[in-house]
Amino acid sequence: MSVIYSGECAQFQLNTKSFTYLMQVRNDYLLHLYWGEKLDERDHSYMFWEQGRAAFSPRQENCEGFILDDIPLEYPCWGRGDMRTPAIEIINPDGSNIIDLHYESHDVISGKPELKGLPAVYAEKSDEAETLIITLKDSVSKITVKLYYTLFEALDILCRHAEIINDSDKSVFINRAMSASVDFDRKDFDIISNYGTHCRERNIERSPLKYGRFNMSSRRGASSHVHNPFLIMTSPSANETSGDTYGFVLVYSGSFTAEVAANQFSSARTIIGLNSEEFGWKLHSGESFTTPEAVLSYSPCGLESLSANYHGIFRTRLCRGKYRDTRRPVLLNSWEACYFSFDEERLKKIGTCCKDIGIELLVIDDGWFGVRDTDNCSLGDWVVDRRKLPNGIEGIYNHLKPLGIDLGIWFEPEMVSPNSDLYRAHPDWCIHIPNRPRSQGRHQFMLNLSKPEVCDYIYESVAAILKSGMIKYVKWDYNRNMTEIANEKLPADQQREVTHRYYLGLYSLLERLVTTFPDILFESCSGGGGRFDAGMLYYMPQVWTSDNSDAIERLKIQYGTSLVYPLSSMSAHVSASPNHQTGHVTPFDTRFTVALTGSFGYELDPTSLSDEDKASVLRTAGIYKEYGERICNGTYHRLRNPHEENCSAWCIVSENKDTCIAGYVLTKVRMYENNERIRLRGLKKDWIYIERFSGREYSGAELCGYGIPAPLTLEYQSLLWIFERKE
Numbered sequence: 001m002s003v004i005y006s007g008e009c010a011q012f013q014l015n016t017k018s019f020t021y022l023m024q025v026r027n028d029y030l031l032h033l034y035w036g037e038k039l040d041e042r043d044h045s046y047m048f049w050e051q052g053r054a055a056f057s058p059r060q061e062n063c064e065g066f067i068l069d070d071i072p073l074e075y076p077c078w079g080r081g082d083m084r085t086p087a088i089e090i091i092n093p094d095g096s097n098i099i100d101l102h103y104e105s106h107d108v109i110s111g112k113p114e115l116k117g118l119p120a121v122y123a124e125k126s127d128e129a130e131t132l133i134i135t136l137k138d139s140v141s142k143i144t145v146k147l148y149y150t151l152f153e154a155l156d157i158l159c160r161h162a163e164i165i166n167d168s169d170k171s172v173f174i175n176r177a178m179s180a181s182v183d184f185d186r187k188d189f190d191i192i193s194n195y196g197t198h199c200r201e202r203n204i205e206r207s208p209l210k211y212g213r214f215n216m217s218s219r220r221g222a223s224s225h226v227h228n229p230f231l232i233m234t235s236p237s238a239n240e241t242s243g244d245t246y247g248f249v250l251v252y253s254g255s256f257t258a259e260v261a262a263n264q265f266s267s268a269r270t271i272i273g274l275n276s277e278e279f280g281w282k283l284h285s286g287e288s289f290t291t292p293e294a295v296l297s298y299s300p301c302g303l304e305s306l307s308a309n310y311h312g313i314f315r316t317r318l319c320r321g322k323y324r325d326t327r328r329p330v331l332l333n334s335w336e337a338c339y340f341s342f343d344e345e346r347l348k349k350i351g352t353c354c355k356d357i358g359i360e361l362l363v364i365d366d367g368w369f370g371v372r373d374t375d376n377c378s379l380g381d382w383v384v385d386r387r388k389l390p391n392g393i394e395g396i397y398n399h400l401k402p403l404g405i406d407l408g409i410w411f412e413p414e415m416v417s418p419n420s421d422l423y424r425a426h427p428d429w430c431i432h433i434p435n436r437p438r439s440q441g442r443h444q445f446m447l448n449l450s451k452p453e454v455c456d457y458i459y460e461s462v463a464a465i466l467k468s469g470m471i472k473y474v475k476w477d478y479n480r481n482m483t484e485i486a487n488e489k490l491p492a493d494q495q496r497e498v499t500h501r502y503y504l505g506l507y508s509l510l511e512r513l514v515t516t517f518p519d520i521l522f523e524s525c526s527g528g529g530g531r532f533d534a535g536m537l538y539y540m541p542q543v544w545t546s547d548n549s550d551a552i553e554r555l556k557i558q559y560g561t562s563l564v565y566p567l568s569s570m571s572a573h574v575s576a577s578p579n580h581q582t583g584h585v586t587p588f589d590t591r592f593t594v595a596l597t598g599s600f601g602y603e604l605d606p607t608s609l610s611d612e613d614k615a616s617v618l619r620t621a622g623i624y625k626e627y628g629e630r631i632c633n634g635t636y637h638r639l640r641n642p643h644e645e646n647c648s649a650w651c652i653v654s655e656n657k658d659t660c661i662a663g664y665v666l667t668k669v670r671m672y673e674n675n676e677r678i679r680l681r682g683l684k685k686d687w688i689y690i691e692r693f694s695g696r697e698y699s700g701a702e703l704c705g706y707g708i709p710a711p712l713t714l715e716y717q718s719l720l721w722i723f724e725r726k727e
């Protein structure tokens, strides 16, 4: 049992394999007592002591109740004396901005309920998860809040969300509704987050928490390249293998906020949820509102083990579909091979070449529809361009089929070009404010997915291509952020609902598509990693990690992404050298070694490769086919940090520990400094492993204790080792 309720002390003890999360009801308030290393089952009431500080902060009920500003609250409200960042803010029918939630009841159920219309972690069997639902009520406004806590005991995961119900006979406005809030009794934490931009996504920032607020958010209508919807808190000395680490990840693809505030008494409050700078929701009488889900985890053993918790839950209980547990097909994507310049003949030549070099799937990227010779037209017109493909998609399919190569295709369905038949027919379908200019990003507008008729159009036009059965893979792109946000069909006081309604529309559209076409592998993309988030992973098990396909740059991007997202979700391709984005010239094997840590493919024109490079593609595609499944389901160990050193190293250990794939890349010259060795992790110390390429034998103890020599001196050189257990 993960949820233990003690009526005597009104205490909720939530246990996983490694942590305990503790709450208690006092004076009808739901308090947070503790989150950290696993505790024994007993009355832990002593952990709450009211310190009676907070001059100027009012005390409840005739000076006898709590000073709310100075106690750890589980779902803090605005308006009754807690001056810190609230989890919830409600505007009542009389205009007052107050809500005061008190404990009403609770319930424990096995399994995990779905979040209606929203992506969420799921339980495959009812006994692998247990859910506590705590009901809180404001008796004056008649607003009920149900807090959901689902524990995946074996995976060290706690999923949270809130449901807000209006039991009154009037409408109220939700100004803020966080998915989770946690109060800590101290502020001595480091905060780790991602920052970046297009082609430089998910760099890592680590900084000590200071008084005031650390806020990381997006108001772009997408989770964005700039920040990512998660944050990690650690003890100041924590590293990859030791120390307290706390994770908060939002399962959402739109604007978000994640914040830690250190307050006057040196305690800290962390919140994560919808970004209330742009969000608002009118909750009519009798209606309810469900927040997105926050996935929390804790490890006392450092970042690597926190990441492993997230990799485990996201890979096996967030991603879905037939590709969830398997290696993905080795694909070749046409974008960096041809950009918009292709026709049937060129694609056929590429397809023929693919057969000889071990490629399993050819993706036709942007440019196959409308009259799209550049990026300034045709989005929305999902009809084959017969100038380029006179025999339609079928012409390519019929060529590839006898070669045993599958076909994939690119869409950017959420967008419309001003120069398109769709826009000419429905100028009101894009997101806009009547009488204001419409901003363009990459010469395009965004379709307004808060309108059901727009979602229906997208479904029909994408499904029309997919239902031929010729397509096995879809790359779903998204290349601008939202401006002039409105939906003229909603009343003025509901305009702040539009971005969230957009995502509800997108999620329901994606659900329709992935359930109608369960055999298609969907890959999410947003100019690379502009929407690399747990929300999209529910529908699409992999994401084009970055438009920067340079292996050296990818070291940092993939390292940062691995903090919470599994390797199987990171689409990684071997691209041409010199690289198209950076001009870096890198050896083929370095590009391969880096791409091998993700869902693997190629991003180059195979017809222009030398015979030597073609042989390299064939050889490396073979290695991925052999080890892809073990990589996809293995445990990832970050051994050298490219954000801090002039190198990167990692290893991936298969579930049964009998295979280990290790990589090392030097990013700067190191003259005569070739005494580097890489100590591996995760192997069985008393097993003997044979390294595939050299045939040498090592014990697990040697590989983890002494390590493996990496005597490189020249930049962009790399080493790849594959160790297999000796039978």
Ligand code: DGJ
Pocket (backbone or CB within 6 Å): 335, 365, 366, 375, 410, 477, 479, 525, 526, 527, 528, 544, 546, 547
């Ligand atoms: C942005 C994507 O990230 C690229 O891979 C490519 O698909 C282009 N869009 C096509 O326009």
